[in-house]
Amino acid sequence: MNRIVFSILILGFFCSAKAQNIIDVEGALVRSDTLQKNIFLCFTGHDYYEGFDYVLKVLKTKKIKASFFFTGDFVRSHKHLVKSIINQGHYVGAHSDKHLLYCDWSKRDSLLYSTSIIKEDISRNIKLLNDLSVEALYFMPPYEWYNKKVVEIANELNLITINYSSGTRSNADYTTPDMSNYISSEAILKSIYEYEKLNGMNGFHLLIHPGTNPLRKDKLYLHLDELISYLMNKGYDFKKF
Known part of the structure; x- marks a missing residue:
């Protein structure tokens, strides 16, 4: 078993009095310390960037820090913009260089x-x-899609692979009306609120895309202020990695 995955398992399963982390079957950290009422806002950047200024303004107003994962192309x-995000004290991590789809959608174990x-x-x-003085520790794979081998490769580069927590539809905020899996921001917010009510969101990795295809006029990130306020009222704190 590789060193980083072993360390996470030790932390999650043998030190449960201190933390309970959730690792998926591929070996990625998909939820942090479920004993603490914290939420980790995660933002990725590759093709689009139109919503970053708005997102950063909301985070500053709410006085919270978040985690951003950027491709090399985005940087x-x-x-x-990336330097500004770093200077504002947010976490910045890796998201691949070219946003390649590393493994098959239908045969996940096939690279x-x-x-x-x-x-x-x-x-x-x-x-x-590194050239921007960022020592990346966490890696969110492109398309948030990976397998055990991708996690192993990241581990060899001293990266901990992470992903969003399942249960809400926030990761579908990139969809456009012409797609069969399109989902509105209203429906996404409803999925988050209902999940929180039924299950709680301790340690949740909540993914939002601050830049999306122009064909999507209904931008989830424009509801970020409302979303944060709702979760704060439920007693959650917001943390970065």
Whole structure:
């Protein structure tokens, strides 16, 4: 068993009095300390960026820190923005260099690229972040889709693979009306509120995309103030990785 996954398992299962982390079957950390009433807001960046200024304004107003995961392409295109996010004290982590789909959608255990290409893709992402004085510890895979091998490759690069927590529809905020799986922001918010009511969200990794296709006019990130206020009223604190 690799070192990072073993460490997480030790923390999650043998030190349960201190923390209870949830690891999925592929080996990624998908929920942090369920004993604490904390939520981890997670934002990714690759193609689009139109909502970042708004998101950062809300986070500043609410006086909370969040976690951002950027591809190398995003960093190269928006270096000033990434530097600003770093300077504001938010966590910045890796999200691959070229946002490649590493493994097959229907046959998850099948890699679509060689291990060397995947490793090089992640390494380039790490190098760009290092150049901005960011020591990446956490890695959210592109498309939030991965398998055990991808987690192993990330571990070899001293990265802990993480993903969003399942149960809500927030990860579908990128969908557009022409897609069969399109879901409105109203429906996404309802899914979050209902999940919290039924299950609680201690340690939840809540993913939101601050930039989405122009075809989607209904932007979930524009509801961020409302969402944070609702969860704060439920007694949650917001943490970064």
